[in-house]
Amino acid sequence: MTARWTNWSGSVVCQPRELARPASEAAVLELIGAASANDRTVRVTGTGHSFTPLCATDDVLLSLDDLQGLIAIDPVASTATLWAGTKIARATELLLAAGWSLENQGDVDVQSLAGAVSTGTHGTGPRLGSLSTQVAALRIATADGRLVDCSPAADASAFRAAQVSFGILGVITAVTLRVLPAYRLHERLWQVPIDDCLAELPTHIAAHRHFEFFWYPTTDLAHMKALDPTDEEPAAVAGREGERVDYSGRIFPTVRERRFNEIEYALPAAAGPECFADVRRLMRDRFADVTWPVEYRTLAADDIWLSPAYGRETVTISVHDAADRPFAKFFAAVEAIFRRYDGRPHWGKIHTLSAAELGELYPRWDDAMAVRRRIDPAGRFLNEHLRRVVGEA
Numbered sequence: 001m002t003a004r005w006t007n008w009s010g011s012v013v014c015q016p017r018e019l020a021r022p023a024s025e026a027a028v029l030e031l032i033g034a035a036s037a038n039d040r041t042v043r044v045t046g047t048g049h050s051f052t053p054l055c056a057t058d059d060v061l062l063s064l065d066d067l068q069g070l071i072a073i074d075p076v077a078s079t080a081t082l083w084a085g086t087k088i089a090r091a092t093e094l095l096l097a098a099g100w101s102l103e104n105q106g107d108v109d110v111q112s113l114a115g116a117v118s119t120g121t122h123g124t125g126p127r128l129g130s131l132s133t134q135v136a137a138l139r140i141a142t143a144d145g146r147l148v149d150c151s152p153a154a155d156a157s158a159f160r161a162a163q164v165s166f167g168i169l170g171v172i173t174a175v176t177l178r179v180l181p182a183y184r185l186h187e188r189l190w191q192v193p194i195d196d197c198l199a200e201l202p203t204h205i206a207a208h209r210h211f212e213f214f215w216y217p218t219t220d221l222a223h224m225k226a227l228d229p230t231d232e233e234p235a236a237v238a239g240r241e242g243e244r245v246d247y248s249g250r251i252f253p254t255v256r257e258r259r260f261n262e263i264e265y266a267l268p269a270a271a272g273p274e275c276f277a278d279v280r281r282l283m284r285d286r287f288a289d290v291t292w293p294v295e296y297r298t299l300a301a302d303d304i305w306l307s308p309a310y311g312r313e314t315v316t317i318s319v320h321d322a323a324d325r326p327f328a329k330f331f332a333a334v335e336a337i338f339r340r341y342d343g344r345p346h347w348g349k350i351h352t353l354s355a356a357e358l359g360e361l362y363p364r365w366d367d368a369m370a371v372r373r374r375i376d377p378a379g380r381f382l383n384e385h386l387r388r389v390v391g392e393a
């Protein structure tokens with residue numbers, strides 16, 4: 001047995017038989033081959049920032065922390081290929097040095113590219129998709145010892161399934177992303193009473209490339225954030241409270257020092273305000289002891305089979321509580337609200353749904369599961385949590 005492994009929030013703890021750090025694709029294939037020969041299962045982890053037991057195993061756990069860096073940039077196609085273990089922060093600095101930026105990012109940039117892509121990690125912006133939508137091609141080391149390159153032009157069904165696939169198809173070794181010429185963002189942070197924010201919500205969302213708010217239940221204030229592209233220099237806003245200008249990859253991320261657990265569902269955009277009102281009422285009436293904020297973001301519709309934004313304009317609502325507090329009762333009550341609005345859970349955040357329930361929410365569920373059975377018929381890449389998720393418990 002090796003040392004125990006735990007995720008960022010501490011909600012998942014396991015003791016893998018082997019924790020390996022392959023530094024090349026050949027080493028990844030060798031580890032998969034050895035696992036197959038010994039009938040072991042394999043899970044792969046990025047930074048361990050998922051709250052669900054996606055990476056939990058007592059068998060073989062791979063970390064791609066030694067498989068990081070830029071492989072190539074294609075300036076004609078506007079794509080960049082990076083090793084899958086590259087942390088987002090490193091990716092954005094490598095890209096910036098070459099004159100490129102990511103189209104959109106989430107709240108933090110410590111995740112690995114493959115981990116973030118595999119769960120549909122997203123930021124905010126009604127015309128922008130998750131990181132998975134920025135993927136142009138993936139290379140996957142599969143259970144039968146092959147390296148499979150998939151893209152819209154090569155094994156398109158594997159690609160649509162793999163873009164959000166939480167490690168059930170194999171080990172992604174390289175990620176090709178669509179990138180934009182490097183750009184700067186202007187950030188504005190400000191606070192208003194939540195009812196004022198809600199009254200103007202469609203205007204705020206339409207007015208900015210990125211808009212989100214955090215509602216703090218104890219003060220009833222909305223902490224709002226708007227980001228927009230700018231040609232200004234950072235010095236232009238020096239001294240202006242709540243404003244910053246810098247390259248996009250330096251503006252998107254924040255630092256989360258206090259640990260928490262989180263549930264987040266993706267909802268049809270039109271249902272966002274009503275669903276948020278229900279969550280607010282629930283917290284006021286039954287969970288007034290929860291002081292952590294609720295985050296409200298937007299996402300464009302996409303065509304990725306297991307993406308929570310599949311086929312619909314989306315609002316995401318994220319509910320948090322401190323990592324050292326029991327969350328099951330609170331999150332169950334929140335999840336019941338999300339489910340009333342046909343919400344789809346974030347794959348990396350707490351949820352209780354089984355394959356049958358998920359199948360109802362995803363029109364291409366059966367297609368994605370057929371790809372899984374084709375690529376990993378023996379379930380080499382499943383753990384207990386995932387067997388329940390894919391319906392092979």
Ligand SMILES: Cc1cc2nc3c(=O)[nH]c(=O)nc-3n(C[C@H](O)[C@H](O)[C@H](O)COP(=O)(O)OP(=O)(O)OC[C@H]3O[C@@H](n4cnc5c(N)ncnc54)[C@H](O)[C@@H]3O)c2cc1C
Pocket residue numbers: 008009043044045046047048049050051054055064084085105106107108110111112113114115116117118119120121122123165166167168170171172173256346348349
């Ligand atoms: C503080 C914090 C802030 C967050 N902010 C956001 C946010 O703004 N937006 C958002 O959408 N989510 C957010 N999340 C959730 C987080 O982005 C996702 O859970 C993401 O998957 C974590 O990436 P990771 O590298 O830590 O992957 P892990 O949690 O280690 O793994 C996630 C999944 O990816 C799979 N995986 C990892 N590497 C590979 C690989 N090489 N090949 C195949 N599969 C692989 C794993 O098996 C697992 O199924 C946040 C989480 C935390 C803790």
